[in-house]
Amino acid sequence: xxxxxxxxxxxxxxxxxxxxxxxxxxxxxxxxxxxxxxxxxxxxxxxxxxxxxxxxxxxxxxxxxxxxxxxxxxxxxxxxxxxxxxxxxxxxxxxxxxxxxxxxxxxxxxxxxxxxxxxxxx
Numbered sequence: 067x068x069x070x071x072x073x074x075x076x077x078x079x080x081x082x083x084x085x086x087x088x089x090x091x092x093x094x095x096x097x098x099x100x101x102x103x104x105x106x107x108x109x110x111x112x113x114x115x116x117x118x119x120x121x122x123x124x125x126x127x128x129x130x131x132x133x134x135x136x137x138x139x140x141x142x143x144x145x146x147x148x149x150x151x152x153x154x155x156x157x158x159x160x161x162x163x164x165x166x167x168x169x170x171x172x173x174x175x176x177x178x179x180x181x182x183x184x185x186x187x188x
Contacts, residue, residue, distance in 0.1 A: 076089070076091070079091045079092045079093070079094075080092075093122075094122060095122050095123075095124075095178060095183055095184060096117075096119075096122060096123040096124070097124060097125075097126075097174050097175075097177065097178050098123065098124065098125035098126075098152070098156075098161065098174075099125065099126060099127070099128040099129055099152070099174045100127055100128065100129060100130055100148040100149050100151065100152035101128075101129045101130070101148060103125065103152060103155065104148070104151050104152075104155065107155040107158075107159065110159070116159060116160075117159045117160065117161055120159075120160055120161060120162070123161050123162065124161070124162050124163075124164070124177070124178075124181075124183065125152060125156050125161050125162065125163040125164070126163070126164040126170075126171050126172060126173075126174050126177045127149050127152060127163075127164070127165050127166045127171055128172070128173055128174045129148075129174075130142070130144070130145035130146075130148050130149055131145075131149070131166050131171075132166075136166050136167055137167070149165075149166070153165065164177065
């Protein structure tokens with residue numbers, strides 16, 4: 067039986083496969099945003115590890131950003147904390163960040179292709 071595109075991409079990126087363990091995959095680009103990255107940074111801190119490939123890691127403020135009055139403080143406290151946390155984590159780990167107001171800041175799923183980081187076949 068044929069494989070789906072997702073199965074082909076997955077299989078092409080498997081670095082290690084072991085019975086009873088999740089597959090270890092090669093990830094060629096990490097796109098970060100403020101909602102889910104705090105858990106990843108916390109995991110790195112707890113294990114005492116740095117971001118392994120800073121050249122393949124980029125962050126943008128996306129999900130909790132205002133679309134108007136971006137020069138004013140963020141009113142929603144949860145959104146403000148998430149953005150402040152992303153900024154601190156990126157600074158602590160040396161991750162390239164495109165913050166609110168940066169010409170290259172935007173929707174995380176668009177930033178990669180827009181900046182030429184996400185290319186067909188890579």
